[in-house]
Structures are given as structure tokens and as C-alpha cells.
Amino acid sequence: MGSTVGLVYLLLMLCSLGGFAFGGCAGHCCRGRDMNCLTTDWRMDRVYGTCYCDESCGKTRDCCFDYFTECPAQDCAVSDWSFWSGCAKPCQPSMRVRVRHTERQPSNGGEACPALEQKAGCREYRDHTGKTCGAHSGPAFITSMEFAKGRPKHDSYGNPLQPGFCVEFLLESRSPHCSLQSRPHTHWMRYITEGFRVCVACEPPAMSNHSARCHGDGHGTHKYVTMS
Numbered sequence: 001m002g003s004t005v006g007l008v009y010l011l012l013m014l015c016s017l018g019g020f021a022f023g024g025c026a027g028h029c030c031r032g033r034d035m036n037c038l039t040t041d042w043r044m045d046r047v048y049g050t051c052y053c054d055e056s057c058g059k060t061r062d063c064c065f066d067y068f069t070e071c072p073a074q075d076c077a078v079s080d081w082s083f084w085s086g087c088a089k090p091c092q093p094s095m096r097v098r099v100r101h102t103e104r105q106p107s108n109g110g111e112a113c114p115a116l117e118q119k120a121g122c123r124e125y126r127d128h129t130g131k132t133c134g135a136h137s138g139p140a141f142i143t144s145m146e147f148a149k150g151r152p153k154h155d156s157y158g159n160p161l162q163p164g165f166c167v168e169f170l171l172e173s174r175s176p177h178c179s180l181q182s183r184p185h186t187h188w189m190r191y192i193t194e195g196f197r198v199c200v201a202c203e204p205p206a207m208s209n210h211s212a213r214c215h216g217d218g219h220g221t222h223k224y225v226t227m228s
Contacts, residue, residue, distance in 0.1 A: 024064045025053035029071035076113035077104035090124040091133035164203035
């Protein structure tokens with residue numbers, strides 16, 4: 001009789017242990033905080049009883065023992081950036097946009113999704129019909145006068161090159177990156193701000209041999225008009 005009772009007790013223990021093994025989070029992972037996402041098993045703090053398999057259990061430390069293996073964290077996944085759009089408005093300072101979309105939402109405490117939209121300043125110098133915005137408006141590539149020191153003053157035949165001319169520009173806006181540059185030849189960009197007037201020299205090789213002008217110098221405008 002004693003041996004029979006012992007056998008029954010052993011079977012009950014095995015069944016109970018089997019319940020422990022299969023009562024965890026396998027197939028029971030839940031998003032967010034879900035008070036109904038629970039079972040009975042060993043918890044992370046080694047206490048046997050009610051445990052949870054939702055994303056918030058890690059903060060409250062009442063996860064089932066196998067939560068992090070059965071419900072691994074998955075970070076948000078996003079697509080590559082699209083191409084930049086055109087400027088919203090031509091012939092004036094405007095904005096362009098690029099976007100990306102979410103391919104997988106985060107789960108089980110994974111990293112949240114990053115920004116899905118980026119904006120940047122821009123300016124189009126042609127309207128929607130393809131016509132130029134005007135002689136007083138055009139792109140100009142402006143660099144430090146340091147680059148002019150090494151330029152030749154004569155052509156290959158010894159003839160003097162055109163001395164060039166200056167154009168006054170009014171800075172209306174600048175991107176944040178202008179003040180963040182740290183390379184030696186870009187230090188000058190830190191000191192120019194909105195409303196700053198700068199005299200820009202048009203010299204060879206930027207000067208065209210045929211027109212004797214530089215692109216973006218405002219050709220055709222009054223000589224005293226401030227360029228911007």
C-alpha cells in the first residue's frame with residue numbers, strides 16, 4: 001500500500017513539473033501592457049505563481065521565466081529613404097522632403113521607430129515651366145579668397161588674365177551645417193549670418209572666357225543691386 005501511495009505521489013509530481021515546463025510564454029507573447037496576458041509558472045524573481053508575458057512585464061519584473069527567450073525584443077525596421085522631392089515653391093527659399101515607411105513595428109520592448117520624414121531647405125532657380133526665375137536670381141558657388149592665392153595671373157602664353165570684378169551679396173539664410181564645419185578652409189563660414197553683406201570676386205577660372213562673367217553673378221541687373 002505504501003509503495004502504491006509513493007508511486008501516485010511521484011506521478012503527481014511529474015505531472016506538476018510538466019505543467020511548469022509548458023506553462024511559460026511559449027505562444028503567449030502580448031504587446032503593450034495586457035493584464036490578461038498571464039499564466040501560472042515560475043517568475044523571473046524565482047517565485048512560483050502568476051506571471052506575465054506582455055511587453056511591460058520587464059519593468060514590473062513579473063515576467064515568466066522564459067519571457068526573454070520566447071518573446072525576444074524586435075526593433076522597428078524602416079525602409080531606405082526615398083529620393084528628395086523638388087522644392088515646394090520655385091524662385092524663393094523653400095523646403096524639400098524625403099520619406100521612408102515602417103516595415104516592422106517594434107515589439108517586446110524593441111527600439112521605437114525613427115523619424116519617417118526629413119525636410120531640408122532648397123531653392124529652385126527655374127519655375128515649373130522651366131524658365132529661369134530672373135537675372136537677379138541664380139546659384140553661385142562662393143569659396144574663401146584663400147583659394148585665389150595659388151591661381152595663375154597669366155595664361156600659358158604669358159598674357160595677363162582678366163582681373164575679374166566683384167559682386168555684393170546679401171545673405172538671406174544659411175543651413176546649420178555652415179556653422180558646424182571644422183576644416184581649415186571653411187572657418188570663414190562660421191562668421192557669416194543672415195543679413196551679412198559680402199563682396200565676392202569673379203575671377204578665372206570661374207569666369208567664362210566667352211562671356212567674361214561668372215555663373216550666378218546677376219548678369220543683366222543694375223550694377224548697384226545687392227544680390228541675394
